[in-house]
Every structure is written in C-alpha cells, then in structure tokens.
Amino acid sequence: MSASPDEIKILILNPNSSASMTEGMQKSISTLNLPDNITLTYYTAPSSSPASINDGADVQLSASVVLNDLGSSSSSLLQNHDAVLVCCFSIHPLVTKLTEYASSNLTSSLSVTGIFESSLLTSLSLLTSPSRKWGIVTTGKFWESHLTSGVKDFLGQSQPSQNEKFAGVETTGLNAGDFHGDIPQSVIDAKLAEATRRLLKRGDVECVVMGCAGMAGLEEIIRRVAVEEYGEERGRKVMVVDGVRAGVGLLGEMVRWRRMFSQ
Template identity: 60%
Template sequence: MTTTLLRRSTRILVVNPNSSVAMTHGVEEAISSMDLADSTEIYTYTAPADSPASINDGDDVIASAEVVFKNLTSSGVLQQYDAVLVACFSVHPLVERLAELQGSRGKLAVTGIFEASVLASLSLLTTPPLNTVPARKWGIVTTGKFWEAHLTQGVNTFLGCDPRSANDKFAGVESTGLDAGDFHGGVDPAVIREKLKEATKRLLGHGAVECVVMGCAGMAGLDSIIRSAAIEKYGPEQGNQVLIVDGVRAGVGLLEQMVRNKRMFQKSS
C-alpha cells in the first residue's frame, strides 16, 4: 500500500536577533493573539549572549547579524523550518543572507518585520476616488533618533523610490528617544507612554495618516497607547479608524501566505 502526502504543516521560526529574553517574550505575546491555521507552527529564537541586548544603531545591527547567522547555520536548526521572520525593525542583513539558504524542507521563505510592515501598510491604505482628497498616508513610530534616517532610507530602497522625490503616501518616521530595551523594564511605564504618545502625535500631524507602524519589536502590546494618541489628535471617530500595524504579526501572516504560495506555484518534481 502506498500513501500520498496532500498537506503538511508550515513551520515558522521567529528570530529575535538581540539577546534579550524579555524581548522574545513580548514577541511571543503578540503572536499568541493571532488567529492562525492549525497547521501553522510558530517557534521563537533568542540570539546568544554575545549578540547586543538591544539593537540601537547600525553597529548593533551588523554585530547581531554576524552572531545570529553563525549560530543558526552552524547548529543546523534552520533545516527544520519553512520560513524565518527576523524580528528586528531595521534593514537587517539577516533577511537577505537567510533568504539565500536552502533547507531540507526547500528554500526558506524569509522576511523581516520592517519589510512585512511596509507591505501591510500599503495594502491597508484607502485610495481616494479620482484623487479628490489628499492621499492617505502611513508612517512609523520608532525608538531612537538613529532610526529616523535609517528607516526612511530603508523605505525608499525597498519601494524603489527616489529619495529626492516626495512620497505622497509615506508620512515619515518619528522617534521616541528610547531604546528597544526600555520597553521591557528599562524605563518607567509612564515615561514610555508619554514619549510614545508624543511621537505618534507628531507623525499624525504629517497629513491624513491612516496607518501607524510600531517600529520596534519591543513595542508589541503597546498599540493602546498609540490608539489613545490618535483619538486625542484626530478625535474619537477618526482616531478609532487609524490602523496600527504590529510588525511581528504582519511578518507571521505574510510568511504563512508566502509558504503557501511557494508550494502552489513552484515547479513540480
């Protein structure tokens, strides 16, 4: 008797490239609230201790990429997965490097929470009829000042936009002045709330912002603060309609569909 496999599970590894276990727990909480297919299995990974505890600038991005790539490839753990989500809101080198790998379950589907958030935001924007009103916008609220230029350049590069030209749909990046680690016990919650609301209101002041991206994995679960800022800025009716994108959830959802599409459209053996 022979049997034929018709369906199989989708195994996604969510990689926290910093060494903060608390950050990974925050990511896990964001994922636990998702309505996923029963066949989708999610696993999390925290970088080894020699990776930065908080990724706050370009040097931290590069250092974390080197540590994690070496650890993941030398351990052989990637052979167990169909897809990998890099849970650092940056233009992270791991995304490109991991996407080149071939595992035992086929070529990995890979994205980062930055890339997934951009795609999710663009898909959610309303298109005004016949351009009778200004274009609806999306933007990013992030941590430190470094990320304003880094993420703005990243958006232009990812979308193939000329940085010298205005992007009518991108409201830009506003920072809180905090580090990623501050969102997990490093700073008084009242201070976090105040700074996050201030940055959100500045972003919302850049036009008809319809979608706000939480530009740090450490912000998972803080969407209520952004919502309150939107209500204060726009009023209850419009403020409650603002869409708040969590990059971790956007990334998991995107990868789930990417794996399905690869299986549907890849060349049959």
C-alpha cells in the same frame, strides 16, 4: 521542512539577546487566531549579540552572531522550518543572508522576511484611498534616516524623491531595551504618545507602524492619541500595525504562494 504538505513551520527569530523581548513577541503573537497547520518556534540570539539593537553597528553585530550560531549548533533550525521572521525593525542583513543561504544550502525553499518589510507591505495594503498615508513611530534618532532610506530602497524609489503615501518616521528617544527594562511605564507611554502625535500631524495618516518589536502590546497608547488628534470617528479608524503579528500572517501566505506557484 514540514512533513505534511499543509503544515507550515515558522521560526520567529529575535536577533538580539533579550529573552524578555522574545517573550513579548510570543505574547503578542498568542493573540492571533492562527490556523492549526501553522507551528511557531522561537529563537533568541546568543549572549554575544547586543541585548538591544540601537544603531548600525548593533545591526551588523547581531547579524554576524546569528549567522555564526545558525551555521553551527543551530543549523538544523533552518532545515526544519518553512519560513523565518527576522524580528528587528531595521533593514537587517539577515533577511538577505538567510534567503541566500537557503538558496545555496537547503534542498527545499525557505521563505524569509523581516518585521520592517512585512509592516511596509501590510500598511500599503490597508490604505483606503490615494490620499491616505502610513508612518512609523520607533525608538532612537539613528532610525529616522535608516528607515526612511530603507522604505525607498524597498520600493525601488530614488532617494531624493518624495513618497506621497509615506508620512515618515518619528522617534521616542528610547531604545528597544527600554520597553522591557527599568524605565517607568508612564515615561514610556508619554514618549510614545509624543512621537505618535508628531507623526499624525504630518497629514492624513491611516496606518501607524510600531517600529520596534519591543513595542508589542502598546497599541492602545497610539489609538488614544489618534482619537485625541483626529476625533473619535476618524481616530478609531487609524490602524496600528505590529510588525511581528503582520510578519507571521505574511509568511503563512508566502509559504502557500511559494507552494502554489512553484513547480
């Protein structure tokens, strides 16, 4: 944990084994004007974890690999940090598991959240009226039901009920690895634009969440489509939420709140 009472050490945890995706997150975070007291460390899962997390089996395998690694040679990582950001846009077991581990094994508290959770909370805080909505553009078909159910569970909402502020999930048909792979950028841009357009047509969408850590840096594609769909004035006001950046900001506050409100 931090030696100074004001220092905040955050572990940016990539549960897949793609070093290029971790580098993309680091590049995105580097644009933030972070306070001098926040220190970031980056972790990429071992090679036995999937290079791209594309479905429920990949989510579970990545959690198992990371927990095994952190419980052995990398165990000091948790002890030396105040917070952990799980960088997989899913209802990832590591958020709960690392919170439970910290409660049972660490002498000091550890704030843990994921980019899914931080994106949801950030989007809700940014909506400017009850009629405005937020939604998610993400990768493959699996995530439509996974994320829709996850939103309702996180908010304590019964599954059949309708959430008037949530516009839903639209998918590109790509997987996370494609954003840092061999697929031409023009194809990626076109698929992201199509998914964004479908989401914006669902209503008065004010926040669009990039539902994949691999999308970092592609905000302008979404903003361009927003202007095309909603017009210049309204389209420019659509906010594009990067879960990695949102998570870093939220964790900084979580650590401060925990110190403020704990004995």
